[in-house]
Amino acid sequence: MTPMTPLTATTGTAAATAVDPVLRVAPAAPAEAAAYFRASLAFHADVSDVAAALAAGGDPGFVVLDSRSTASWDQGHIPGAVHLPTALIAEQAAQLLDPDVPVVTYCWGPGCNGATRAALALAERGYRVKEMLGGFEYWVREGFAYETWEGGERRAADPLTAPLDAENCGC
Numbered sequence: 584m585t586p587m588t589p590l591t592a593t594t595g596t597a598a599a600t601a602v603d604p605v606l607r608v609a610p611a612a613p614a615e616a617a618a619y620f621r622a623s624l625a626f627h628a629d630v631s632d633v634a635a636a637l638a639a640g641g642d643p644g645f646v647v648l649d650s651r652s653t654a655s656w657d658q659g660h661i662p663g664a665v666h667l668p669t670a671l672i673a674e675q676a677a678q679l680l681d682p683d684v685p686v687v688t689y690c691w692g693p694g695c696n697g698a699t700r701a702a703l704a705l706a707e708r709g710y711r712v713k714e715m716l717g718g719f720e721y722w723v724r725e726g727f728a729y730e731t732w733e734g735g736e737r738r739a740a741d742p743l744t745a746p747l748d749a750e751n752c753g754c
Contacts, residue, residue, distance in 0.1 A: 650701035692720030
């Protein structure tokens, strides 16, 4: 294995044999990057933004949908969320969701694409939809209240996922 040579600070070039693992593929042009990140924000919401919108009181302008199984829902879910497992979206979405109200889907966490599959199923049926990044795992890890079949719960925020002494991360 050949060691990698860093790019030089003055020229931005490297020896012909060196490969920078970060810049192996050049960054996109600024306009392309802006379009990509704008699109990403159109498709995704983060846990703290969803929590802040729900905590503000009144109608947040969207509905939160838990796409997991009933056993998972009973283990814990976001207060006020609609429970609609992905496999049931085709037959039950019209009875549970207003097609004029955007939907924010979630599943277990970043290692699960259930919220993505649910968002796709809803979008294919004409719903405007976003996926909540981090899912239920990050909802709990960031210290937000949740409900189980036994009642409400809340855990302390994980310092690796949320600031302990601030209302938000400031990003």
